[in-house]
Every structure is written in structure tokens, then in C-alpha cells.
Amino acid sequence: MTTIYDQRYIKLVERLIEIRQEVQFTQVDLALSLALDQSTVSKVENFDRRLDVIELFDWLKALGYSPKKFLHDIGWLDQETNNGIPALPVPGKAEPFIEDGIVKGTIIEMAWRGQRKDVVIEGLPVQDYLAMEVHIASMFKALNTSTNSKSREVIAYALQGAISSHPDVNPSDIYHHIIYRLYLREYNRTQADRSWVRAGGEAIELFLEKHYNSVLQNHGICLVWLSSDPKRASALSEMGIQDMVGESKLDIALYGRLEDELVLFGGIHVKASLAERVTDDVPCSRAMMEKGYASYLLTFDAKSYPPPTGDLVNYGEFGTLNEPSNKRDYIESHGDFSACFCYNTRTVPSAPSTKSGKKILVSTFSPGKDQLPKEVVRAWKQFRSLRSF
Structure with missing residues (x-):
């Protein structure tokens, strides 16, 4: 018996297919991100299986698409005036x-x-x-x-x-x-x-993997970009925290070489800007640190306000020491990450001491000035010394 769908649902699925194609995902790519079989994606797109509301949000998350914008696209919410058209x-x-x-x-x-x-x-x-x-x-x-x-x-x-x-x-x-x-x-x-x-966010993760692997290889350290949900789940499972954090986010895993074995000793949560929800990473980061793993936040802290009210200066979102934003509190007050490495030179770094003891470190990728390699090497040495292999 053929199921007859409401035209509103047909429009919803058709828009999902368009978005998948726009971000250059195949059905296999989407299935991998959702930890599903390709046949499941095919059935949904061919109207042989119906999505529920929870699945819809999961699919939009996997595609990197705003649920609010999606509802605007299909006419379920009124369109808002966009004053953020970029220069x-x-x-x-x-x-x-x-x-x-x-x-x-x-x-x-x-x-x-x-x-x-x-x-x-x-x-x-x-x-x-x-x-x-x-x-x-x-x-x-x-x-x-x-x-x-x-x-x-x-x-x-x-x-x-x-x-x-x-x-x-x-x-x-x-x-x-x-x-x-x-x-x-x-x-x-x-x-x-x-x-x-x-694509813009994933490009940073891909860039970091290639850049730091060339910098850290002589120290026996490598970075692995967790480019799919199965890879991420495998890393979380290896740390023994998958059941604790569920779908929490981790972008890059840090491995140290011990003879012929690669040992996971930490990870990096990557944000192009702090407009992305850092709170999604906090449960995973806390669980990692409780288990003795290094957990770093790395951000470009990219934020400029567009005209007519903005001047396009890329000040970022951490605020200052005297007027901090609540996003600065993630590190300096709550200590939700081992450290934050920020690659916006306008960002104000942490004071010599903070409430949590954790700091925002600001630098460029220039050799000798970048503070991340030294910290990662230190973390690997400490991890190795505290574990019996």
C-alpha cells in the first residue's frame, strides 16, 4: 500500500535532499555521519520511510544546517530581515x-x-x-x-x-x-x-591536522581528524567516555607514538568562531579531563559586526579582562578545557593567574611563537609518565 504524504512533508524532504547536494554529501556520506546504512537515507529520500522530528534535527545537524533556517526555507516560519549580508x-x-x-x-x-x-x-x-x-x-x-x-x-x-x-x-x-x-x-x-x-569549519580541522602533523611528527605525536561520527565514537570509546557523553563533540584526536603503538592522550575541540555552541563540547571535555586526557579548545575567534552598525573589525567574542564575555568564563572561571588556543591576535589573552588555573593563549602559527606544539608535547610526556604501558 502506497503511503500518501502531506505536501508539507514532501517539501520538507525535497529541501533536505537539496541541502545534502549543496554541501556535496552523497547518501553514503550522510549515512556515515548519522551512523546509519545508506539504504535508510535512500528510503527517506524516496518516501519509503518517514522521519520523526528528532531524526529531522539529527539530519540537519549532520548536514551543518540551522534548524531555524530550515523551517524558514520550507515556509513554516516567517522569514526575517537579514541585515548581516557580508561585504x-x-x-x-x-x-x-x-x-x-x-x-x-x-x-x-x-x-x-x-x-x-x-x-x-x-x-x-x-x-x-x-x-x-x-x-x-x-x-x-x-x-x-x-x-x-x-x-x-x-x-x-x-x-x-x-x-x-x-x-x-x-x-x-x-x-x-x-x-x-x-x-x-x-x-x-x-x-x-x-x-x-x-565546508568552512571542516576546512579548519583538515588544515590543523596537516599543519600540526608536520610540526609534531619529530616528537612522535600525530593528530587525527575525526571526520565522521564512527571515528568520533571510536575515539570516545577508546577513552572510556562514550557512554558518559553520548553525542558530545570532539573534532581532533591526539595520539603519541609508543614504539609501534599509537596511544590516545587527548583531543582538540575546534571552533572557527565562538558563535558556534561551545556548550556542546563542554560535557565531553570535562569527561576527558576527569579521565586524565588533555582537552583543548582551539578557535580563530572570528567575529566582526557587519555594516551598517558594524565596522568589520575582527575583535572576536571573548571580551576583555575588565569586561569579559560569558564565553571567557568557560576557560578562566569554569576550567571547562585544559587550555584555549586562540588564533585571533586581537583577542585579549588571560592574565597570569585565573580562577580555574586554565588560560586563553593567543598566538599565530609562526614557528617559535605558536604555543600549542609545546603544550601538546608536555601533555604527552605527562600522560606517558602517569600511565604504565
Whole structure:
């Protein structure tokens, strides 16, 4: 007997299929993220199986899509006026940023609703930016006709190239003002802002895995990106906390080499910005630390307020020592993470002492200045000394 579905439900499923295609997920990719069989996804999309409301939210989470926006898309909530339309770089438009008669960086000309809005990138020469813009724009534009490349991989490659060639420039500005805005300007195979929601975050995780594996390999340490729910579940199970934390989030696992064996000794929770829900990571982080594992928060703390009220300066969301945000409390007051490594040089680091003893450490990826490798090496040595292998 054929089930006859309400047109509202048909529209819901059709929109789910569109989103899956927009983020370049196959049915197999989605099934892996949900720890399901591919046949289950196929049955839902072919209207042979009906989703309940809990499953719907799980699917949207796996696709990296806002439930509120989804309900707007299918007409179940009234659309809200979007005042956050991003400013986009004008091709080839940049000039020196001069302060006290000294060239200190680049002013990138942005276009926003027919107006000019400027963004300053300190420490980045104009000619270097213009060459970077052409190169990155061409890579993102190529995604529009390519069926073999994944957006997250191309974004990660662009990020790695920009940061490695200018390691002392604020990494958060590179990610937020150059990589992100060029992607929105050039990518059009699907809706760029929706594609970015998932691809932009995963690109950071992929970049971190490749970058730090090259830095830490001589110390016998490797990072493993937990790119699917089964991989994440395996790492949580290895630490003995899977039953304690359920679907809690962990993005990267830290392993130390002991002879021919890799030993899990910690992990990294990755956030492009603190607008992402850090509270989702806290239960897992606390459980990890209680079991003796290192649990770090790593963020680009990327946040600038758009015009007309914002000035596009990427101040982030931690606030200051005198006027802290509640997000600073996760580390300094509550000690929810072993440490927070922040790659926005405008973020105010923690004072020498904090209530919890845990700190926000601010740096770039420049060799010798990046504080994460030294801390991870210390954590591995400590873990190894306290365990009998």
C-alpha cells in the first residue's frame, strides 16, 4: 500500500535532499555521519520511510544546517530581515595601510550594498594580498565546474597557503576577511553561504591536522581528524567516555607514538568562531579531563559586526579582562578545557593567574611563537609518565 504524504512533508524532504547536494554529501556520506546504512537515507529520500522530528534535527545537524533556517526555507516560519549580508572584496582593489608615515599592511576595498567598506589586514603587503586574491579566487571559481574537488579541501589548501606564506599575519583575519569573503564572492555552484557553513569549519580541522602533523611528527605525536561520527565514537570509546557523553563533540584526536603503538592522550575541540555552541563540547571535555586526557579548545575567534552598525573589525567574542564575555568564563572561571588556543591576535589573552588555573593563549602559527606544539608535547610526556604501558 502506497503511503500518501502531506505536501508539507514532501517539501520538507525535497529541501533536505537539496541541502545534502549543496554541501556535496552523497547518501553514503550522510549515512556515515548519522551512523546509519545508506539504504535508510535512500528510503527517506524516496518516501519509503518517514522521519520523526528528532531524526529531522539529527539530519540537519549532520548536514551543518540551522534548524531555524530550515523551517524558514520550507515556509513554516516567517522569514526575517537579514541585515548581516557580508561585504565582499572588490577584485584587484587594495591600497597600503599607512600609519605614522609607515606602511603597516593592506586596506582591502569591500563592496556592501553599493557602498565602499574598508578592511585593514596588518602586516600583509599590498602586492602579496593582490597575488593571494587572484590565486585563491581562481581556486574557488574552479569549484563551480569541478565534480572531483570538495570545497573543504580547497578551502583548507587556500588557508594553508595563505598562513604558511604569512605566518605572522593575524590568522583569524586571513580566514575571516580573505578566505571566507572570497569564497562567498566566487563560489556559485550552490548557495555559497550555505555551503560555507559546513565546508568552512571542516576546512579548519583538515588544515590543523596537516599543519600540526608536520610540526609534531619529530616528537612522535600525530593528530587525527575525526571526520565522521564512527571515528568520533571510536575515539570516545577508546577513552572510556562514550557512554558518559553520548553525542558530545570532539573534532581532533591526539595520539603519541609508543614504539609501534599509537596511544590516545587527548583531543582538540575546534571552533572557527565562538558563535558556534561551545556548550556542546563542554560535557565531553570535562569527561576527558576527569579521565586524565588533555582537552583543548582551539578557535580563530572570528567575529566582526557587519555594516551598517558594524565596522568589520575582527575583535572576536571573548571580551576583555575588565569586561569579559560569558564565553571567557568557560576557560578562566569554569576550567571547562585544559587550555584555549586562540588564533585571533586581537583577542585579549588571560592574565597570569585565573580562577580555574586554565588560560586563553593567543598566538599565530609562526614557528617559535605558536604555543600549542609545546603544550601538546608536555601533555604527552605527562600522560606517558602517569600511565604504565
